[in-house]
Amino acid sequence: MQPAMCVTLSWDDGHPLDSRIADMMSRHHLRGTFYIPRTAERGTMRAAQIRELSQTFEVGAHTLGHVVLTRAHDRRAHEEIFGARKWLEDITGKPCLLFCPPGGRYAARHVRMVEQAGYCGIRTVELLSLDWPRREGALLSMPTSVQAWSHDARSYLQNIAKRRSFRNLWRYLAHGRAADWPELSRIVFAEARRQGGVFHLWAHSWEIEDCRAWKRLDDVMRFLADRRHETPALTNGEVCGVGAPRSPAFAAWTNFDSTTPIVHS
Ligand SMILES: [Zn+2]
Secondary structure (H helix, E strand, O other), X not given: OOOOEEEEEEEEOOOOOHHXXXXXXXXXXXXXXXXXXXXXXXXXXXXXXXXXXXXXXXEEEOOOOOXXXXXXOHHHHHHHHHHHHHXXXXXXXXXXXXXXXXXXXXXXXXXXXXXXOOOOEEEOOOOOOOOOOEXXXXXXEEOOOEEOOOOOHHHHHHHHHHHOOXXXXXXXXXXXXXXXXXXXXXXXXXXXXXXXXXXXXXXXXXXXXXXXXXXXXXXXXXXXXXXXXXXXXXXXXXXXXXXXXXXXXXXXXXXXXXXXXXXXX
């Protein structure tokens, strides 16, 4: 049974500070997905740390070398997409079903490569969405709600215009202009409770460090945790499993407990 709404979190780049994020999530009993490249500009976790993280959280791919696909030749993009899955599965011993393109940039040919590599879903950087995963070819495409980062108006409007999403535009005009990301998280979460959908918070741990936002992140996680009894917290893959139950890869994989209370608007 699909709940009326759920909460999921995701973290990009595999920075060593992701372990601090994982500790915070564990403390608040929240679930989510870490998208980890082998190397990135600001450093990444060692294989042993990734293996340990994968015992508790879902791990998804983010290319091998944190490569923006639209800036790479096709052969390189192919290697980055295929290689990242094998590299992570060798480390974790678990299937890697989700891929997140660095910078959120990809083209239709990359979607085909992601599908051929055996992934089942893509996490995008679409902001201000409460949608359940959507079909994109044979894949599921997963938008986000809020990034734990204080974007300016231009960034939000570019993000919205790229996708021509009137619902996201309405959400920005109604809530986004005056709110910083912790407040926006609370407002958009409340909207998800009213109308249903997926509240998806994402960020980079290194951004949280740069902005000295650990306390604010902890406050937002506590806010989400305090509502867990009526709003299930899932990994990105589990959201795909309950949001698109006809997708066998995710349906077989999810351990979502269908007895979790359903939120009524
Ligand atoms: Zn990244």
